[in-house]
Amino acid sequence: MPTRSQTREQIRTGQNKAFKLANNLKQGGKGRIGTADQPKVDRREQRKLDQAKGLVPFACKLDEKLVRQLKTLAEANEGGITEALAQLLVKAGLER
Secondary structure, three states: OOOHHHHHHHHHHHHHHHHHHHHHHHHHOOOOOOOOOOOOOOHHHHHHHHHHOOOOOOOOOOOHHHHHHHHHHHHHOOOHHHHHHHHHHHHOOOOO
């Protein structure tokens, strides 16, 4: 019969494994839309590349139907979802 400390240790080990698995899935799991053939770049490196291009992170909430349509456009676009959205904004009258 396991002691109380062994049980806690087993729980911690299980939690650590779960956290590692979740992190691995976030980092390198399923490829993102529009980037399947590109090599993976770590977040810090990607941030530097984005800054060099003049890109700024921009988050917003959209209707689910719009997001599905945007993802469909992004799959057909070499630049992915960022470029697809930029093209739509320019088409709507905004300037780059």
